[in-house]
Amino acid sequence: MAGRDGALTAALVRMVDTLVVDYDPVELTQELVDTSVDLLPADAAGLLLADGHGDLQVFASTSEESRLLELLQVESAAGPCLQAYRTGEQVLVEDLEHGTQRWPAFAERAALEGFRGVCALPLRLRNDRIGALNLFTTRAGVLGLDEVRIGQALADFATIGIVHARILADSLVLNDQLNIALNSRVVIEQAKGMLAERAHLDMDTAFGSLRKYARDTNQRLADVSRALVDHGVTLEAILEHQVRK
Secondary structure, eight states: OHHHHHHHHHHHHHHHHHHHSSOOHHHHHHHHHHHHHHHSSOSEEEEEEEOTTSOEEEEEESSHHHHHHHHHHHHHTOSHHHHHHHHOSOEEESOGGGOTTTSHHHHHHHHHTTOOEEEEEEEEETTEEEEEEEEEESSTTOOOHHHHHHHHHHHHHHHHHHHHHHHHSOHHHHHHHHHHHHHHHHHHHHHHHHHHHHHTOOHHHHHHHHHHHHHHTTOOHHHHHHHHHTTSSOHHHHHTTOOOO
């Protein structure tokens, strides 16, 4: 337990670092899903965040499979993440083979991607719900009460940061920030696809390489992605920082 507590403390410190200077919701949400998979026995994670109009958008994921599962939930308006967001309650399905009746399309697609369990955690602060975090496992019955507690603590921490940023900004500025973040996600996906296609990489390796280059050069992921799309940085430069599996 002491080892886990130390890892959790280190993870929270990393998340604090994303909030101290020039708050970036893209980096904060990506740090949340990455940390969740690092600390918990989850094999993938995804995050949905409500935009200025209250519509859920896919903001972060740890793999292409989890990103597509989040998109499916948004498009079908059904799934554990949607339920957690709407109710503000945790949704834990230990084995999706016995949960298909609730979200048949989601359960079928999750099974095709090799996932057996899912836990959806609301991003909430009192009565304010701003999104939800999904944890996926390839085995059934992996996430217990302790793991759910830690996952919710991480989600709550991220929620406080996002809500705090909203409080500091008026509604017009907030909507602009959210729109910029959403546009950033679009550019990131474009750059990821471009890098994957031209360098013959899978989507996850392409994304990891982009993010590593951004960190190594102390730049925002969105700025690096835009530079790649606009030919302001070369593929070769990014590939020098390629994440090796």
